[in-house]
Amino acid sequence: MTQTRPLDWLADFPAIPEGWAYLDTAATAQKPQVVIDAIARAYGETYATVHRGVYQRSADMTVAFEASRQRVARFIGAGSADEIVFVRGATEGINLVANSWGNTHLKAGDRILLSMLEHHSNIVPWQLLRDRVGVEIDVAPLTADGRIDLDAVEAMLTPAHKLVALAHVSNVLGSVLDVRRAAELAHAVGARLLVDGCQAVPRLGVDVAALGCDFYVFSGHKLYGPTGLGVLWARPELLESMPPWHGGGSMIDKVSFERTTYAPPPARFEAGTPHVVGVVGLHAAIDYVDAIGLDAIHAHETALVRAARDALSGINSVRLFGPEDSAGIVSFAIEGVHPHDIGTILDEAHVAIRAGHHCAQPLMEHLGVPATARASFGVYNSQADVDALAKGIERVTRIFG
Numbered sequence: 001m002t003q004t005r006p007l008d009w010l011a012d013f014p015a016i017p018e019g020w021a022y023l024d025t026a027a028t029a030q031k032p033q034v035v036i037d038a039i040a041r042a043y044g045e046t047y048a049t050v051h052r053g054v055y056q057r058s059a060d061m062t063v064a065f066e067a068s069r070q071r072v073a074r075f076i077g078a079g080s081a082d083e084i085v086f087v088r089g090a091t092e093g094i095n096l097v098a099n100s101w102g103n104t105h106l107k108a109g110d111r112i113l114l115s116m117l118e119h120h121s122n123i124v125p126w127q128l129l130r131d132r133v134g135v136e137i138d139v140a141p142l143t144a145d146g147r148i149d150l151d152a153v154e155a156m157l158t159p160a161h162k163l164v165a166l167a168h169v170s171n172v173l174g175s176v177l178d179v180r181r182a183a184e185l186a187h188a189v190g191a192r193l194l195v196d197g198c199q200a201v202p203r204l205g206v207d208v209a210a211l212g213c214d215f216y217v218f219s220g221h222k223l224y225g226p227t228g229l230g231v232l233w234a235r236p237e238l239l240e241s242m243p244p245w246h247g248g249g250s251m252i253d254k255v256s257f258e259r260t261t262y263a264p265p266p267a268r269f270e271a272g273t274p275h276v277v278g279v280v281g282l283h284a285a286i287d288y289v290d291a292i293g294l295d296a297i298h299a300h301e302t303a304l305v306r307a308a309r310d311a312l313s314g315i316n317s318v319r320l321f322g323p324e325d326s327a328g329i330v331s332f333a334i335e336g337v338h339p340h341d342i343g344t345i346l347d348e349a350h351v352a353i354r355a356g357h358h359c360a361q362p363l364m365e366h367l368g369v370p371a372t373a374r375a376s377f378g379v380y381n382s383q384a385d386v387d388a389l390a391k392g393i394e395r396v397t398r399i400f401g
Helices: 006-011 033-044 056-076 090-105 124-133 150-156 179-188 236-241 276-292 294-313 339-348 361-367 383-399
Strands: 084-087 111-115 136-140 161-167 192-196 215-219 230-234 252-255 260-262 318-321 329-334 354-356 372-376
Touching: 033 276, 056 084, 056 230, 056 276, 084 090, 090 124, 090 161, 090 192, 090 215, 090 230, 090 236, 111 124, 111 150, 124 136, 136 150, 150 179, 161 179, 179 192, 230 236, 276 294, 294 318, 294 329, 294 383, 329 383, 339 354, 339 372, 339 383
Parallel strands: 111 136, 111 161, 161 192, 192 215
Antiparallel strands: 084 230, 215 230, 252 260, 318 329, 329 372, 354 372
């Protein structure tokens, strides 16, 4: 497929004005015009509910809705569209696994292994499960350059471990997990592997079959799609073994006041009217990313990360976190300057970064800082944005002496 130049990609994003460096893609990606158009058409021309209406427009929207499910399945290498569950976001996907699979298959004394760099969304649901059923949680350390230490994981895992839950790409450090090895280590002791793919799916080619994981979750809005929508993929035998978590319309087979039977997956987990238009928008976002090519996106972001790390490493008092080959993300701190002050001063220079703990407070404690500043890249960024970031950081250091 023909690939376009980065400047052409920038032109696809109407919410990025000239002279504004948007470097917060790890929080949420800006939306290309094709996604905006798809959402506008779905609301303004073809809107109807799905799975229920017998009239033609409802039938047409149902076809579009299910076509998106098939598109997601192809995008991540799923064996069937029935392995794709639409949820409100990756957070809900992890909570669904914790509440349905976890409540059903785990018991007091079973163990779950997480890592030091996990997002709160891949920590708190397991703590809530611990409080409900009495499982124990272990935390794998990091290597010196900020990767999940899989050698330590191998040494820590025992037959008591029933689940390993790890981020594919760290939302703070950009470090990339060797998912295939993690899956082999988990399976060697009989555990399942859940992967948080929020930061990976927009940047790396993902093939769940090749990776060997058991659950994979990601959000739509980081993939240049709409907010309020995410995806849970799971092996079909696992979905079949999981009871419903939310009850309501669409997830049933038959309801009486005496007894209710449930639909097969994925409908079993999609109670209520879904985010119909969001699902259509996600289809358009995946088509957009595929048209560019994930290899091209990864190469583009890798070059920007390298340029940013080179530029920032030459500035006195700047401390960089994470590996040199981080995927699309550069976190840093400036000695004596709170990240919120960094973000405010950069905003005055029309450079938008993230400043805070990034929903990873245990990692902040491990790094020995209350927060970091984070620049994260997307297809719309260029060397000019890196230059603006470096110029802004130099101004911060001058202001704070």
